[in-house]
Amino acid sequence: MRTCSYISAAAASPPLRQQWPGISWRHHSRQLQCRRSQQGYSAAGTRHDDLDDQGDSRLRQNAGIFQPSIWGDFFLGYSNPAAPNSLPQQIQMEERADKLREEVAEMIASSTTTASRLHLIDALERLCLDHLFEQEISAVLAQVETADVSDCDLGTVALWFCLLRKHRYTVSPDVFVRFKDDEGGFLVDSPKDLLNFYNAAHMRTHGEVILEEAILFGRRRLETMIPYMEGSLAHEIKSALEIPLPRRVRIYESKYYISTYEKDATVHEKVLQLAKLNSNIMQCHHQHELDIITRWWKDIQIESRLPFARDRVVECYLWMLGVYYEPCYSRGRIILTMIMAIAVLLDDIYDSYATPEECELFTRCIQSWDSKGAHDLPECMKFALEKILDSYETIENLLQPEEKYRMPYLRYFTDDLVRSFNIEVKMLQEGYIPKSVEEHLKVSIRTVGSPIFSCASFVGMHDIATEDCFHWVSSEPKMVQALSVILRLVDDLQSYEREQLIPHVASTINSYMKEHNVSIEVAREQIHVLKEDSWKDFNSEWLNPDNTYPKQLLDRIFNLTRIVEFMYNQEDKFTNCHNLKDTIHSLLVEPFMIHT
Template sequence: MHSSVMAATFSIRPQEGVSSRRSCHSTAAAPQPRIIRCNPWRWQQHDERRRHSCRLQCRQQAQQNESESDNRLTQNTGIFQPSIWGDFFLGYSNPAASSSQKQMAERADKLKEEVAGIIASSNFSTLPERLSIIDTLERLCLDHLFEHEIDAALHQIVAADVRDYDLGTVALWFCLLRKHRYKVSSDVFLRFKDEEGGFLADNPTDLLGLFNAAHMMTHGETILDEVIPYTRRRLEMMSPYLEGSLAREVKSALEIPHPRRVRIYDMKYYISAYEKDATVNDKVLLLAKLNSNIMQLQYQHELSIVTRWWEDFQVESRLPFVRDRVVESYLWMLGVYFEPHYSRGRIILAMLTAIIGLLDDIYDSYGTPKECEIFTKCIESWDTDGAHDLPECMKFALRKILDSYETIANMLHEEEKYRMSFLRQCIEEQVRLFNIEVKMLQEGYIPNSIEEHLKVSLRSVGTPFLACASFVGMNYIATKDCFDWVSSLPKMVQALSIILRLLDDLQSYEREQLIPHVASTIDSYMKEHNVSIEVARENIYILKEESWKDVNSEWLNLDNAYPKQLLERIFNLTRTMEFMYNQEDNFTNCHNIKDTIHMLLVEPFTIPN
C-alpha cells in the first residue's frame, strides 16, 4: 500500500503500560443472552434414518403433484442461480482452528490487555496518531473489544482544534467522529477550497479521505455536496495510474464509499494489508488474526444451526421454486452485527431473512393470484385451516413458517416473549403487501408517480420487517418502547427502505423484464415524467443518494433517544444493501459473493506459535 496511506491508516506503535481489562470475548456489562432454551434446536437431535425417511416421503409427494405443478416449477428455470454451498456448513469447522480454540482465546485475552495499554498511551500522542489507532482498530474489526477505551479517546478528540492540520487529518477526524454520532461541523473544510471552486488536494490520499468524509453528509451541507463530484472526478482520473493497495482503496471507495462499506466483509483484506505496512504493530496484528479465527469458528457453528433449519425447511424438492440462499442470508445479516455477543440475533435474523426470500418467491414467481390470496389469509389468521386449496409445497411452506416462529419464540426469555407479537404483525403486513403487488401485476398497473409507488413498495421491500427483526435477538437494551418505535416506520427505517427499493430496481430491472413482474420505481418515474429509461435511472440514483442523507441525519440526531446499539443495526442494514446491490443483484446472483463467503467463513489465518 502507498506509504502515505498506510501512515494515515495503520500506524500503531507499541507503548508501555497495561491495565486490567475484561476477557477478549465477553460482553462489557450486559449478561450474555442464552441461546438454547426449552430445547429449541430440535432438528439437531434428528437421526439420519428419520431424515432419510422424510426425504423419501417428500420426494414421493412431490411426484404425486408433478402433473399439477410441474409447469410452474420449471417456468423460471435459469432465472435464479443455484447456491454453491448446499449443506457445506452443516457440520463444518476448520480442524486446524478448532483444535486450538481454547489456546487462541487465552492468547487473545493476553494480547487484548497489551493493546488496551497502547490505546491508553495514545492520549499522549499527536492527533493524527490517535485518529490512526482508532481507524486501524475499526478496519481490523477489533474495536468491539475496546469500546470504553475508544469512547474515552473520542471524547477528547472531538474537542481538538483542527485548524492547523492537513486535509487528510481533518477528513479522518470528521469521518470518525460522525461515524460515532458526533455532529461536527462541515465548515472545517472551507479553508481547503480554492478560488476556482475546487479543493486544495493534489494527492490521491487526501482526495480519498475527503471523498469518504463527504459521504457522512446531511441535508443542506453545500460544501460536501461540492466535494463529492469534485473528488470523484479527480480520483477517477488518477485511478488508472495508481498501484498496489492505494489503487484498491480508491477502486473500492468509488464503488462504495468507506463510511457505507460493511466492515466485516473487508476485515481480512485489511488484516493482510496491515501485515505488509511498515508501521505494523505485531501485537495488534496477532490479535486481529486470533480474533478473526475465533469469530470464524463461532460463525461456522451458527451457520450449521441455520443450515440445518433450512434443510428441514426445504427438504429436497419440496420447495423447488425457492432460491436456496440460506448461507447468503447469513452473510447478509452478519453485516448487521458481527460482534460475538450478538450470536442469537444473527441466527434469528438469518432465519427471518430466508423466510422473507421464501415469501418473495411464492408471491413473485410461483403462486397464482387465488393461491396468494388464500396464503395471505392463512398467515393473517395464523393457522393452516384454510390451506386445503393450496398446492402441497405452499402448504408445507405455511406450516414451516408457523413452526419457525415457534422455534424463535423458544429462543427468547420469558420476559422477551412479547417481541413475537411484533414479528407476527410484521409478517402479516408483509404478505398483505406482497398480495397487493400480485394484484397490481395482474392488472398491469403502473403507479403514476414515485410517491404513489413507495406507499406500497417502501414497506413491501421487507426492510421494515428486517429492522424490527434485528432487535428481536438483542438483550435487555431492546425494550417494548424500542419495538413500538421501529414498528412505526420512523424516518431512518423509511430511508433504509427507499434505498433498498431503489437499489433493487436499479440492479434488477433488466432481469425482471424476462418474467412478468410488478412495476418498478423506474417504470413509475418514466410514466410520471415521460422520460427515457436512462434519465429515469439517473434520477432514481439521485433519490437514493438523498435518502442516504436522511440516514445520516437520523444517525446524528441526538434528539433520537433510542440506544445507539439499536440505531446502528438500522445503519448497518443500510450498508449491507449497498453491498448486496453493488453493480448487480448479488443476493440473486449469489456466485458474485462466493469469494467473500469463502474468505470470511471458511479460510482461517495461520497463527504463528
C-alpha cells in the same frame, strides 16, 4: 464492562443449541441424507412424485432465472482447521486474545497526538476489533471532538470528521473551508488525503454544499488518478468510487485489511496478531451458527417439499453477518437469518409460484396465524405455511419469558409483509403502474423487507432492546423509511432488466418514466439521484440528537443500509449468488493460520 467478551460469548453457545427445539443435533445430518435417499428427492430437495402437472408447469415458467446456491450442506458439521480441538485449547486461545486485547488497550491510552489516535481507531474499525474497545474508543472520541484541527492536513481533518460523524457527533463541515482554493476546488497534498476527504464527504446531510462540492471534486480527481496508482492505494480508490468507505460493510473487508496492513507494515504487530486471532474466534462462532441455520433450512426444504424456494440460506446469513458480526450477538444473527430466509420464501411464493387466488388465501392464513384454512392450497404451500408458523414458535422459544413481548411486533411486520406482497400481486394482475414514485413507494418499501428486518434485528438482542425501542422501530421512523427507500431504489436499478424477462410488478423506474414521460436512461439517472437524497435523509436521522435510542440498536439499521449498497453494487449479488462465493469462502471457511 465491554459489550463482547470472548469467553462469555463462547459459554453462551451450548445453551443456545439446547434451546433449539425439535432437532437432534448429533444425528440430524445423517437422518436428512437417509430421508432424502428413501423418499426420492431430486438434487433441489423436491420429491418428484409430489409435483403435479400444474406445479411442474409453474416451475418451468420461471426455470433458469435464479442461480442455485453452491453451498448446500457444506456447513453441516464443517470442521474449521483453525478451531481448537478441546475446551482447554479454546480457553487458551481466548485467554491469548484477552491478553493481546489488554496490550492494545494500553496502546490506545498511550497515543498522544490527535492524528495517531484517529489512525489507530480507524485501523481497529477496519479490522473489526472496535467492539473489543468500546470504552477506550468512546473516551478518545469524546476528547478529540474538541481538539484543534486547524493546523492538521486535509487527510487528518477528513478522518476526524468521518469518525466523529460515524459515531453520531454533529461536527460541522466548515472545518474544510480553509482547504478551498480560488478556482472552486480544494488544496490537496496527496491522493491519500483526497481519498479521506472523498469518503468523509459521504456523511453529508441536506444543504451541506461544501461536502457536495467535495464529492464532485474528489470523484473527478480520483478517477484521473487510478491509471497511475498501484497496490493497496489503487484498490482503496477503486473501492471508494464504487462504494464510499462510510457505506461499506466492515466485516466483509476485514480480512483484506489484515493482509494489507501486514504487507504495508502500517499497523502495530500486536494489533495484527489480535486481528487474526479475533477473526478465527469469530469464524468458529459463525460456523457453529451456520450449522444450526443450515439444519433448520434443510428441515423446511425437505419436510415442506418446496419446489419454488431459492436456496439462499447461507447468503441470508452473510447478509445478517453484516448487521452484527460480534460473538455476543449469536442469537440475534440466527433469528434475523431465519426471518430473512422466510421473507425470501414468501417472496418466491407471491412472485413466482402461487396464483392470485392462492396468494389471497395464503395471506389470510398468515394473518390469522393458523393453517386450518389452507385446505384449498397446493400441498407444498400448505407445508410452507406450517413450517413458517413452526419457525416463529422456534424463535419465541429462543426468547426469555420477559422477552416474549417482542413476538407480536415481529408478527405484525410479517402480516404487513404478506399483505403488501398480495397488493403487488393484484397490481401485476391488473397491469397497474403507479403514477408516481411516491405512490409506488407506499407499497414497495414494505415488500423490500426493510421494516421487518429492522424490527427482527432487535428481537435477538439482549436487555438493551427495550419495549420502548420496539415501539420506536414499529412506528417506522424516518431512519427506517430512508433505509427502505434506498433498498427499493438500488434493487430496482439492478433487477430491472432481469424482471422484464418474466411477468413482474412495475418498478420505480416504470413509475418515474410514467410520471415524467422520460426515457429509461433518464429515469435510471433520476432514481440514482433519489437514492443519494435518501442517504442524506438517513445521515440526518443518524445525527439527529432526538434519536436517543442506544447506538448499538441504531447501528443495526445503519448496517442494514450498508449491506444494501454491497449487495446491489453494479449487480444484484443476492440473486446472482455465485458472485458472493469468494466473500463467503474468505469469511466463513478460510481461517488465518496462526503459529503459537
